[in-house]
Amino acid sequence: MADAPVLDDPRPANRPPFPDSPLGGAKPLRGDPINGERYFDRDFAAAEWAQMWQRVWHVAGRMAQLEEPGDFIVHDFLKQSVLVIRQHDGSVRAFHNTCRHRGNRLAAVEQGGVIDGVRCAYHGWLYGLDGMVRAAQDPDDFPQGSPCGKIGLKEVACEVWGGFVWYSFASQPRPLLDYLAPIPDLFASRNLDELVRVVWLTVRVNTNWKFSPDNFNESYHLPTVHPQMRQMIDEDYTNTRFDMFPNGHNRMIEQGQPSLRADFPNMVEPVWEMMLEQWGLEPAAFQGRSRDGRKALQQAKRALGPDRGCSYFDDLHDDELTDYFHHTVFPNVTITGTPDGVHFFRTEPDAADPEWCTFDYWYLAPRIAGETEVPTVYGMRPYEEAEHEFRTYGDSNGGHLLGDFIDQDLSVAVAQQVGFHSLGYEDPYLSGQESRVRRFHEVLNDYLEGRR
Numbered sequence: 001m002a003d004a005p006v007l008d009d010p011r012p013a014n015r016p017p018f019p020d021s022p023l024g025g026a027k028p029l030r031g032d033p034i035n036g037e038r039y040f041d042r043d044f045a046a047a048e049w050a051q052m053w054q055r056v057w058h059v060a061g062r063m064a065q066l067e068e069p070g071d072f073i074v075h076d077f078l079k080q081s082v083l084v085i086r087q088h089d090g091s092v093r094a095f096h097n098t099c100r101h102r103g104n105r106l107a108a109v110e111q112g113g114v115i116d117g118v119r120c121a122y123h124g125w126l127y128g129l130d131g132m133v134r135a136a137q138d139p140d141d142f143p144q145g146s147p148c149g150k151i152g153l154k155e156v157a158c159e160v161w162g163g164f165v166w167y168s169f170a171s172q173p174r175p176l177l178d179y180l181a182p183i184p185d186l187f188a189s190r191n192l193d194e195l196v197r198v199v200w201l202t203v204r205v206n207t208n209w210k211f212s213p214d215n216f217n218e219s220y221h222l223p224t225v226h227p228q229m230r231q232m233i234d235e236d237y238t239n240t241r242f243d244m245f246p247n248g249h250n251r252m253i254e255q256g257q258p259s260l261r262a263d264f265p266n267m268v269e270p271v272w273e274m275m276l277e278q279w280g281l282e283p284a285a286f287q288g289r290s291r292d293g294r295k296a297l298q299q300a301k302r303a304l305g306p307d308r309g310c311s312y313f314d315d316l317h318d319d320e321l322t323d324y325f326h327h328t329v330f331p332n333v334t335i336t337g338t339p340d341g342v343h344f345f346r347t348e349p350d351a352a353d354p355e356w357c358t359f360d361y362w363y364l365a366p367r368i369a370g371e372t373e374v375p376t377v378y379g380m381r382p383y384e385e386a387e388h389e390f391r392t393y394g395d396s397n398g399g400h401l402l403g404d405f406i407d408q409d410l411s412v413a414v415a416q417q418v419g420f421h422s423l424g425y426e427d428p429y430l431s432g433q434e435s436r437v438r439r440f441h442e443v444l445n446d447y448l449e450g451r452r
Contacts, residue, residue: 029435032442033427036420039208045354049078052447054169056331057179059346060084062197062362063163064385066092070114070129073165074107078351082156082167083107083118085129094158094167095131099123100151118153127153162192163364183249183327183335189315190337195364199376200386202360203402204350205393207413208420209332209357210440212347215409216326216334217250217436223261225408230259231271233324234291237433248330248443248452250436256322256339257294266290279304297322301339309369328436330443341365341374355417359393361406377403 038044060075066086073084074097081097083106097106104122117134118127126135131153139146157168159176161184166176177184205211215221222235229235234255241253258265258272268276268290273283276293279300286293301321305313313321325337334345342364350356365374365383373380391402393410402410419425430438446452 029438030442032438032445034438034441035427036422036425038441039210039417039420040355042354045349047448048349048444051450052331052444053078053349055173055447055452057159057166057168057173057176058082059333060094060158060165060167062385063092063160063165063193064197066165068114070116072107072111072115072118074109074111075167076109076351078349080169081105083153084158084165084167085115085118085131087129092158092160092165093129093131094156094165095153096156098153099125100133100147100153101125101136131155162187162190163195164192179247180249180329181247182245183329186251186325186327187335187337189317189320190342191312191315191366192342192364195342195366196374196383196385197362198365198374198381198383198386199361199363199378201362201389201391201402202358203391203393203406203410204356205347205359205410205413206356207410207417208354209347209349210444211357211413211416212334212345212359213328213330213332213440214437215413216336216345217252217328217440218434219252219254219326220431220434221412223259225412226405228271228404230262231269232256232258232275234259236260237431240433242433242436244436244439248440248446250328250439252326252436253319254324254326255294255319256297256324257291268293294322309371310366311369312366328440330440359410361402377405 058075058077060082061073061084065071065073066084069086069088069090071086075082075084082094083097084092084094086092098104099106099120099122101120101123104120106118106120106127115129117129119125124137125133125147128134132149133147133151134149136147139148157170157173159166161176161180173179219235219237219240222229222233234240234257236259239255241251243251245251258269262269266288268283268286272290272293275297276283276286279297281293281296281300286296298318298321301310301313302318305311320337321339323339327335327337329335332347334343336343336345344360344362344364346360347357348360350358363376367383368374371383373382393402394414428437443452
Protein backbone atom coordinates (compact mmCIF):
# COMPACT_ATOMS: atom_id res chain seq x y z
CA MET A 1 0.00 0.00 0.00
CA ALA A 2 1.50 3.31 -1.06
CA ASP A 3 1.90 5.92 1.65
CA ALA A 4 -0.40 8.90 1.18
CA PRO A 5 0.97 12.37 1.86
CA VAL A 6 -0.03 14.10 5.07
CA LEU A 7 -2.53 16.82 4.24
CA ASP A 8 -1.52 20.43 4.76
CA ASP A 9 -3.16 21.91 7.83
CA PRO A 10 -2.45 25.67 7.99
CA ARG A 11 -4.82 26.83 10.72
CA PRO A 12 -4.52 29.45 13.42
CA ALA A 13 -2.24 28.55 16.30
CA ASN A 14 -5.13 28.44 18.78
CA ARG A 15 -6.83 25.62 16.88
CA PRO A 16 -6.04 22.09 18.13
CA PRO A 17 -4.21 19.78 15.73
CA PHE A 18 -5.83 16.81 14.06
CA PRO A 19 -5.50 13.69 16.20
CA ASP A 20 -2.55 11.74 14.83
CA SER A 21 -3.64 8.68 12.90
CA PRO A 22 -0.88 6.28 11.95
CA LEU A 23 -1.73 2.60 11.78
CA GLY A 24 -1.78 2.88 15.56
CA GLY A 25 -0.92 -0.74 16.21
CA ALA A 26 -3.15 -2.31 13.54
CA LYS A 27 -1.56 -5.58 12.47
CA PRO A 28 -0.28 -6.07 8.90
CA LEU A 29 -2.71 -7.75 6.55
CA ARG A 30 -2.65 -11.56 6.60
CA GLY A 31 -4.20 -11.99 3.19
CA ASP A 32 -7.30 -13.91 4.37
CA PRO A 33 -9.30 -14.97 1.29
CA ILE A 34 -12.70 -13.36 0.67
CA ASN A 35 -14.81 -15.99 -1.10
CA GLY A 36 -18.35 -15.64 -2.40
CA GLU A 37 -19.92 -17.96 0.17
CA ARG A 38 -19.40 -15.30 2.83
CA TYR A 39 -22.15 -13.31 1.15
CA PHE A 40 -24.88 -15.94 0.87
CA ASP A 41 -24.10 -19.01 2.99
CA ARG A 42 -26.60 -19.45 5.82
CA ASP A 43 -24.10 -21.21 8.08
CA PHE A 44 -21.70 -18.29 7.68
CA ALA A 45 -24.50 -15.86 8.56
CA ALA A 46 -25.33 -17.96 11.64
CA ALA A 47 -21.68 -17.80 12.73
CA GLU A 48 -21.72 -14.02 12.33
CA TRP A 49 -24.67 -13.83 14.71
CA ALA A 50 -23.19 -16.22 17.26
CA GLN A 51 -19.62 -14.92 17.28
CA MET A 52 -19.72 -11.31 16.14
CA TRP A 53 -23.09 -9.55 16.23
CA GLN A 54 -23.64 -10.44 19.90
CA ARG A 55 -20.29 -8.89 20.89
CA VAL A 56 -20.25 -5.53 19.08
CA TRP A 57 -22.09 -2.26 19.67
CA HIS A 58 -25.18 -1.36 17.61
CA VAL A 59 -26.85 1.99 16.94
CA ALA A 60 -30.47 2.08 18.09
CA GLY A 61 -31.20 5.68 17.08
CA ARG A 62 -30.63 9.31 18.00
CA MET A 63 -31.03 11.00 21.36
CA ALA A 64 -33.38 13.43 19.59
CA GLN A 65 -35.93 10.60 19.71
CA LEU A 66 -35.67 10.48 23.51
CA GLU A 67 -36.32 14.04 24.65
CA GLU A 68 -38.73 13.30 27.52
CA PRO A 69 -39.05 10.55 30.16
CA GLY A 70 -41.02 7.74 28.59
CA ASP A 71 -39.84 8.44 25.04
CA PHE A 72 -38.67 5.20 23.49
CA ILE A 73 -36.97 3.61 20.49
CA VAL A 74 -37.57 0.10 19.18
CA HIS A 75 -34.71 -1.38 17.18
CA ASP A 76 -35.12 -4.80 15.57
CA PHE A 77 -31.99 -6.76 14.68
CA LEU A 78 -32.35 -10.18 13.04
CA LYS A 79 -34.85 -11.95 15.31
CA GLN A 80 -34.02 -9.78 18.31
CA SER A 81 -35.74 -6.57 19.34
CA VAL A 82 -34.46 -3.94 21.75
CA LEU A 83 -36.54 -1.33 23.57
CA VAL A 84 -34.67 1.84 24.60
CA ILE A 85 -36.44 4.13 27.10
CA ARG A 86 -35.62 7.57 28.52
CA GLN A 87 -35.83 7.36 32.32
CA HIS A 88 -37.26 9.89 34.75
CA ASP A 89 -33.75 10.86 35.86
CA GLY A 90 -32.76 11.63 32.24
CA SER A 91 -30.70 8.48 31.74
CA VAL A 92 -31.31 5.98 28.95
CA ARG A 93 -31.80 2.25 29.49
CA ALA A 94 -32.34 -0.60 27.03
CA PHE A 95 -34.23 -3.87 27.41
CA HIS A 96 -35.03 -6.96 25.42
CA ASN A 97 -38.41 -6.17 23.86
CA THR A 98 -40.18 -9.30 25.04
CA CYS A 99 -42.57 -9.96 27.91
CA ARG A 100 -41.13 -12.01 30.79
CA HIS A 101 -44.48 -13.77 31.14
CA ARG A 102 -44.80 -15.73 27.89
CA GLY A 103 -42.54 -13.99 25.40
CA ASN A 104 -44.93 -11.66 23.58
CA ARG A 105 -43.31 -8.76 21.67
CA LEU A 106 -44.14 -5.59 23.61
CA ALA A 107 -43.63 -2.69 21.20
CA ALA A 108 -43.21 -2.31 17.45
CA VAL A 109 -40.80 -0.20 15.40
CA GLU A 110 -43.68 1.85 14.03
CA GLN A 111 -44.72 3.00 17.50
CA GLY A 112 -43.38 6.13 19.16
CA GLY A 113 -44.21 8.94 21.54
CA VAL A 114 -44.27 9.09 25.32
CA ILE A 115 -45.28 6.18 27.53
CA ASP A 116 -45.92 5.86 31.27
CA GLY A 117 -45.22 2.16 31.12
CA VAL A 118 -45.11 -0.73 28.68
CA ARG A 119 -48.16 -3.00 28.70
CA CYS A 120 -48.21 -6.44 27.13
CA ALA A 121 -51.16 -6.84 24.77
CA TYR A 122 -51.48 -10.59 25.53
CA HIS A 123 -52.17 -10.78 29.29
CA GLY A 124 -51.84 -7.16 30.33
CA TRP A 125 -48.63 -7.19 32.36
CA LEU A 126 -47.46 -3.61 32.91
CA TYR A 127 -43.77 -2.69 33.04
CA GLY A 128 -42.47 0.62 34.39
CA LEU A 129 -39.92 2.74 32.56
CA ASP A 130 -37.25 0.94 34.60
CA GLY A 131 -38.40 -2.40 33.17
CA MET A 132 -39.88 -3.75 36.42
CA VAL A 133 -43.32 -5.37 36.47
CA ARG A 134 -45.71 -2.85 38.06
CA ALA A 135 -49.01 -4.65 37.59
CA ALA A 136 -50.15 -8.13 36.57
CA GLN A 137 -53.52 -9.81 36.30
CA ASP A 138 -54.31 -11.97 39.34
CA PRO A 139 -50.98 -11.38 41.07
CA ASP A 140 -51.99 -13.63 43.98
CA ASP A 141 -52.29 -16.67 41.67
CA PHE A 142 -48.55 -17.23 41.20
CA PRO A 143 -47.22 -20.04 43.44
CA GLN A 144 -43.71 -18.54 43.19
CA GLY A 145 -45.01 -15.15 44.34
CA SER A 146 -46.39 -12.07 42.61
CA PRO A 147 -44.21 -10.88 39.70
CA CYS A 148 -44.88 -7.25 40.64
CA GLY A 149 -41.67 -5.60 41.79
CA LYS A 150 -39.93 -8.97 41.63
CA ILE A 151 -38.96 -9.45 38.01
CA GLY A 152 -38.38 -7.13 35.11
CA LEU A 153 -37.40 -6.99 31.48
CA LYS A 154 -33.95 -8.33 30.70
CA GLU A 155 -31.63 -5.34 30.43
CA VAL A 156 -29.26 -4.67 27.53
CA ALA A 157 -26.04 -2.66 27.84
CA CYS A 158 -26.69 0.89 26.60
CA GLU A 159 -24.47 3.97 26.22
CA VAL A 160 -24.56 7.26 24.33
CA TRP A 161 -21.91 8.89 22.15
CA GLY A 162 -22.22 11.61 19.52
CA GLY A 163 -25.97 11.90 19.96
CA PHE A 164 -26.26 8.23 18.92
CA VAL A 165 -27.82 5.67 21.27
CA TRP A 166 -25.79 2.44 21.26
CA TYR A 167 -26.52 -0.99 22.73
CA SER A 168 -24.76 -4.35 22.89
CA PHE A 169 -26.11 -7.86 23.38
CA ALA A 170 -22.93 -8.82 25.26
CA SER A 171 -23.40 -9.36 28.99
CA GLN A 172 -20.20 -7.41 29.76
CA PRO A 173 -19.21 -5.50 26.60
CA ARG A 174 -16.16 -3.31 26.30
CA PRO A 175 -17.01 0.26 27.31
CA LEU A 176 -18.37 2.03 24.27
CA LEU A 177 -15.63 4.67 24.05
CA ASP A 178 -12.96 1.96 24.24
CA TYR A 179 -14.71 0.00 21.50
CA LEU A 180 -15.07 3.06 19.25
CA ALA A 181 -11.52 4.41 19.74
CA PRO A 182 -10.20 6.46 18.02
CA ILE A 183 -13.44 7.52 16.28
CA PRO A 184 -14.62 9.84 19.10
CA ASP A 185 -11.30 11.71 19.00
CA LEU A 186 -11.45 12.00 15.22
CA PHE A 187 -14.94 13.55 15.48
CA ALA A 188 -14.12 15.85 18.38
CA SER A 189 -14.64 18.99 16.27
CA ARG A 190 -18.01 17.95 14.82
CA ASN A 191 -20.35 18.32 17.85
CA LEU A 192 -22.32 15.32 16.60
CA ASP A 193 -24.80 15.44 19.47
CA GLU A 194 -26.01 18.87 18.28
CA LEU A 195 -26.63 17.89 14.65
CA VAL A 196 -30.18 17.44 13.34
CA ARG A 197 -31.16 14.31 11.40
CA VAL A 198 -32.96 15.89 8.44
CA VAL A 199 -33.00 12.71 6.32
CA TRP A 200 -33.93 9.31 7.80
CA LEU A 201 -34.25 6.58 5.19
CA THR A 202 -34.33 2.77 5.43
CA VAL A 203 -34.13 0.76 2.21
CA ARG A 204 -34.52 -3.00 1.82
CA VAL A 205 -31.93 -4.23 -0.69
CA ASN A 206 -31.26 -7.60 -2.36
CA THR A 207 -27.65 -7.84 -1.18
CA ASN A 208 -25.67 -9.11 1.79
CA TRP A 209 -25.02 -6.59 4.56
CA LYS A 210 -21.26 -6.71 3.97
CA PHE A 211 -21.65 -4.78 0.74
CA SER A 212 -21.65 -1.51 2.65
CA PRO A 213 -18.42 -1.91 4.66
CA ASP A 214 -16.73 -3.33 1.56
CA ASN A 215 -17.86 -0.37 -0.52
CA PHE A 216 -17.14 2.38 2.01
CA ASN A 217 -13.71 1.03 2.89
CA GLU A 218 -12.34 1.99 -0.53
CA SER A 219 -12.49 4.87 -3.00
CA TYR A 220 -11.41 2.79 -5.99
CA HIS A 221 -15.03 2.65 -7.23
CA LEU A 222 -15.57 6.43 -7.30
CA PRO A 223 -14.32 7.15 -10.86
CA THR A 224 -16.64 4.55 -12.42
CA VAL A 225 -19.65 4.47 -10.06
CA HIS A 226 -19.77 8.18 -9.10
CA PRO A 227 -18.23 10.06 -12.03
CA GLN A 228 -20.17 13.23 -11.15
CA MET A 229 -18.05 13.64 -8.01
CA ARG A 230 -14.78 14.17 -9.84
CA GLN A 231 -15.53 17.87 -10.34
CA MET A 232 -15.21 18.50 -6.59
CA ILE A 233 -13.70 15.42 -4.87
CA ASP A 234 -10.15 14.29 -5.48
CA GLU A 235 -10.48 10.52 -5.42
CA ASP A 236 -6.90 9.93 -6.62
CA TYR A 237 -5.38 7.45 -4.17
CA THR A 238 -2.03 9.28 -4.26
CA ASN A 239 -3.75 12.31 -2.72
CA THR A 240 -5.92 10.30 -0.30
CA ARG A 241 -4.99 9.53 3.27
CA PHE A 242 -5.76 5.95 4.37
CA ASP A 243 -5.77 4.88 8.03
CA MET A 244 -6.43 1.56 9.77
CA PHE A 245 -6.94 1.31 13.53
CA PRO A 246 -6.54 -1.60 15.98
CA ASN A 247 -10.25 -1.92 16.83
CA GLY A 248 -11.10 -2.63 13.19
CA HIS A 249 -12.22 0.88 12.29
CA ASN A 250 -10.78 2.65 9.23
CA ARG A 251 -10.59 6.15 7.77
CA MET A 252 -10.06 7.81 4.39
CA ILE A 253 -9.58 11.54 3.83
CA GLU A 254 -10.24 12.86 0.34
CA GLN A 255 -9.39 16.43 -0.56
CA GLY A 256 -12.21 18.71 -1.70
CA GLN A 257 -10.91 19.80 -5.09
CA PRO A 258 -11.28 18.73 -8.74
CA SER A 259 -9.83 15.30 -9.45
CA LEU A 260 -7.02 14.84 -11.91
CA ARG A 261 -9.41 12.34 -13.54
CA ALA A 262 -11.92 15.11 -14.31
CA ASP A 263 -12.55 15.88 -17.96
CA PHE A 264 -10.63 19.13 -17.61
CA PRO A 265 -8.81 18.88 -14.26
CA ASN A 266 -7.19 22.31 -14.42
CA MET A 267 -10.33 24.09 -15.57
CA VAL A 268 -13.17 25.29 -13.39
CA GLU A 269 -16.10 23.03 -14.27
CA PRO A 270 -19.73 23.82 -13.29
CA VAL A 271 -19.91 22.19 -9.85
CA TRP A 272 -16.59 23.65 -8.73
CA GLU A 273 -17.58 27.01 -10.21
CA MET A 274 -20.77 27.02 -8.14
CA MET A 275 -18.87 26.14 -4.95
CA LEU A 276 -16.36 28.95 -5.49
CA GLU A 277 -19.05 31.52 -6.26
CA GLN A 278 -21.04 30.47 -3.20
CA TRP A 279 -18.20 31.75 -1.01
CA GLY A 280 -17.49 34.96 -2.90
CA LEU A 281 -14.61 33.68 -5.03
CA GLU A 282 -14.21 34.56 -8.70
CA PRO A 283 -14.02 31.28 -10.71
CA ALA A 284 -12.16 32.96 -13.57
CA ALA A 285 -9.25 33.59 -11.23
CA PHE A 286 -8.73 29.81 -10.95
CA GLN A 287 -8.92 28.86 -14.62
CA GLY A 288 -5.90 26.73 -15.43
CA ARG A 289 -5.24 26.10 -11.74
CA SER A 290 -8.61 24.97 -10.41
CA ARG A 291 -7.14 22.91 -7.58
CA ASP A 292 -5.78 26.08 -5.96
CA GLY A 293 -9.40 26.83 -5.12
CA ARG A 294 -9.29 24.39 -2.18
CA LYS A 295 -7.14 26.58 0.06
CA ALA A 296 -8.95 29.69 -1.15
CA LEU A 297 -12.27 28.11 -0.15
CA GLN A 298 -10.95 27.36 3.32
CA GLN A 299 -9.89 30.96 3.78
CA ALA A 300 -13.16 32.33 2.40
CA LYS A 301 -15.25 30.11 4.68
CA ARG A 302 -13.18 31.10 7.66
CA ALA A 303 -13.68 34.80 6.81
CA LEU A 304 -17.35 34.75 5.76
CA GLY A 305 -18.71 31.93 7.92
CA PRO A 306 -19.56 33.99 11.03
CA ASP A 307 -21.65 36.54 9.10
CA ARG A 308 -23.50 33.70 7.36
CA GLY A 309 -24.51 32.03 10.62
CA CYS A 310 -22.06 29.13 10.26
CA SER A 311 -20.86 29.20 13.85
CA TYR A 312 -19.95 25.51 13.61
CA PHE A 313 -17.00 26.52 11.40
CA ASP A 314 -15.29 27.79 14.56
CA ASP A 315 -14.86 24.20 15.76
CA LEU A 316 -13.70 22.73 12.45
CA HIS A 317 -10.12 22.40 11.29
CA ASP A 318 -9.33 24.16 8.03
CA ASP A 319 -9.23 20.92 6.04
CA GLU A 320 -12.66 19.99 7.42
CA LEU A 321 -14.04 23.08 5.67
CA THR A 322 -13.32 21.49 2.27
CA ASP A 323 -12.43 17.81 2.57
CA TYR A 324 -14.32 14.52 3.03
CA PHE A 325 -13.57 12.35 6.06
CA HIS A 326 -14.91 8.79 5.66
CA HIS A 327 -14.90 6.69 8.84
CA THR A 328 -15.97 3.04 8.84
CA VAL A 329 -16.92 1.82 12.31
CA PHE A 330 -16.64 -1.96 12.56
CA PRO A 331 -18.68 -3.79 11.59
CA ASN A 332 -21.48 -2.03 9.73
CA VAL A 333 -21.53 1.76 10.24
CA THR A 334 -19.97 4.50 8.12
CA ILE A 335 -19.90 8.11 9.32
CA THR A 336 -18.69 10.63 6.76
CA GLY A 337 -17.85 14.17 7.79
CA THR A 338 -18.22 16.76 5.01
CA PRO A 339 -17.94 20.56 4.97
CA ASP A 340 -21.72 20.88 5.21
CA GLY A 341 -22.81 18.02 7.47
CA VAL A 342 -22.44 14.36 8.34
CA HIS A 343 -23.64 11.32 6.39
CA PHE A 344 -24.49 8.15 8.33
CA PHE A 345 -24.72 4.81 6.50
CA ARG A 346 -25.51 1.38 7.95
CA THR A 347 -26.40 -2.05 6.68
CA GLU A 348 -28.02 -4.73 8.84
CA PRO A 349 -28.67 -8.38 7.90
CA ASP A 350 -32.12 -9.63 7.00
CA ALA A 351 -33.64 -11.97 9.57
CA ALA A 352 -34.63 -14.60 7.00
CA ASP A 353 -32.23 -14.37 4.06
CA PRO A 354 -28.50 -13.50 4.08
CA GLU A 355 -28.87 -12.23 0.51
CA TRP A 356 -31.01 -9.32 1.72
CA CYS A 357 -30.29 -6.48 4.11
CA THR A 358 -31.55 -3.08 5.17
CA PHE A 359 -29.54 -0.02 4.16
CA ASP A 360 -29.95 3.05 6.36
CA TYR A 361 -29.03 6.57 5.25
CA TRP A 362 -29.21 9.53 7.62
CA TYR A 363 -28.08 13.08 6.91
CA LEU A 364 -27.14 15.06 10.02
CA ALA A 365 -26.96 18.83 9.55
CA PRO A 366 -25.52 21.58 11.75
CA ARG A 367 -27.79 24.49 12.52
CA ILE A 368 -27.11 27.72 10.63
CA ALA A 369 -28.40 30.90 12.24
CA GLY A 370 -31.38 32.33 10.37
CA GLU A 371 -31.92 29.27 8.16
CA THR A 372 -34.97 27.01 8.43
CA GLU A 373 -34.04 24.56 5.64
CA VAL A 374 -30.96 22.62 4.60
CA PRO A 375 -29.97 21.28 1.15
CA THR A 376 -29.80 17.48 0.86
CA VAL A 377 -29.67 14.91 -1.95
CA TYR A 378 -33.49 15.07 -1.81
CA GLY A 379 -33.69 18.83 -2.13
CA MET A 380 -34.32 21.27 0.69
CA ARG A 381 -35.38 19.74 3.99
CA PRO A 382 -36.55 21.53 7.15
CA TYR A 383 -34.17 21.81 10.11
CA GLU A 384 -36.08 19.31 12.21
CA GLU A 385 -35.97 15.62 13.03
CA ALA A 386 -37.09 13.83 9.87
CA GLU A 387 -39.89 11.32 9.56
CA HIS A 388 -38.71 7.75 9.03
CA GLU A 389 -39.10 6.67 5.39
CA PHE A 390 -39.13 3.01 4.26
CA ARG A 391 -38.52 1.77 0.72
CA THR A 392 -37.46 -1.33 -1.18
CA TYR A 393 -34.72 -0.80 -3.73
CA GLY A 394 -35.89 -1.52 -7.27
CA ASP A 395 -39.64 -1.41 -6.66
CA SER A 396 -41.96 0.81 -8.69
CA ASN A 397 -42.69 3.17 -5.77
CA GLY A 398 -39.58 5.33 -5.88
CA GLY A 399 -37.19 2.44 -5.29
CA HIS A 400 -34.72 3.87 -7.80
CA LEU A 401 -35.09 7.47 -6.62
CA LEU A 402 -32.88 7.48 -3.56
CA GLY A 403 -30.43 10.22 -4.52
CA ASP A 404 -27.80 9.83 -7.21
CA PHE A 405 -24.90 8.42 -5.18
CA ILE A 406 -27.15 6.07 -3.17
CA ASP A 407 -28.81 4.73 -6.31
CA GLN A 408 -25.40 4.24 -7.89
CA ASP A 409 -24.02 2.30 -4.92
CA LEU A 410 -27.08 0.09 -4.53
CA SER A 411 -27.22 -0.76 -8.23
CA VAL A 412 -23.69 -2.16 -7.92
CA ALA A 413 -24.63 -3.98 -4.70
CA VAL A 414 -27.44 -5.93 -6.37
CA ALA A 415 -25.33 -6.87 -9.38
CA GLN A 416 -22.39 -7.90 -7.23
CA GLN A 417 -24.56 -10.12 -5.02
CA VAL A 418 -25.49 -12.18 -8.09
CA GLY A 419 -21.85 -12.33 -9.14
CA PHE A 420 -20.76 -13.82 -5.83
CA HIS A 421 -22.53 -17.07 -6.83
CA SER A 422 -20.43 -17.46 -9.97
CA LEU A 423 -18.03 -20.40 -10.20
CA GLY A 424 -15.65 -17.91 -11.76
CA TYR A 425 -15.38 -15.76 -8.64
CA GLU A 426 -12.60 -16.49 -6.17
CA ASP A 427 -10.58 -14.27 -3.90
CA PRO A 428 -10.61 -10.65 -5.15
CA TYR A 429 -7.51 -9.22 -6.82
CA LEU A 430 -7.28 -6.05 -4.74
CA SER A 431 -5.36 -2.85 -5.27
CA GLY A 432 -3.37 -1.27 -2.47
CA GLN A 433 -6.03 1.39 -1.96
CA GLU A 434 -8.53 -1.41 -1.27
CA SER A 435 -6.50 -2.80 1.64
CA ARG A 436 -9.19 -1.77 4.11
CA VAL A 437 -11.62 -4.16 2.40
CA ARG A 438 -9.44 -7.14 3.25
CA ARG A 439 -8.74 -5.61 6.67
CA PHE A 440 -12.50 -5.57 7.36
CA HIS A 441 -12.84 -9.26 6.52
CA GLU A 442 -9.81 -10.16 8.61
CA VAL A 443 -11.30 -8.42 11.64
CA LEU A 444 -14.57 -10.27 10.98
CA ASN A 445 -12.62 -13.53 10.85
CA ASP A 446 -10.98 -12.63 14.16
CA TYR A 447 -14.44 -12.49 15.75
CA LEU A 448 -15.62 -15.71 14.08
CA GLU A 449 -12.49 -17.59 15.15
CA GLY A 450 -12.46 -16.31 18.74
CA ARG A 451 -9.47 -13.96 18.47
CA ARG A 452 -11.52 -10.90 19.52
